[in-house]
Amino acid sequence: MAREPHYPEDAPVGDPVGGAGKTPPGEDEAAGSRRTRHLVTGAAIGIGSAALVAALLYANRSRKAGDDPK
Secondary structure (H helix, E strand, O other), rough: OOOOOOOOOOOOOOOOHHHHHOOOOOOOHHHHHHHHHHHHHHHHHHHHHHHHHHHHHHHHHHHHHHOOOO
């Protein structure tokens, strides 16, 4: 089993040094909104490109069959 890491008593675990990485109030909500918007945009692009590929495969289906009407 792995040993537990040892931290100095005066160093708070998990807090950034010197307050680096802390954001002012209100910016967390803006960042979350921006992330959500980017996620939705990425999903829309993925769905749109899949729809285009499906349409092209469907349109070219008759050419692959050999043009023999039976």
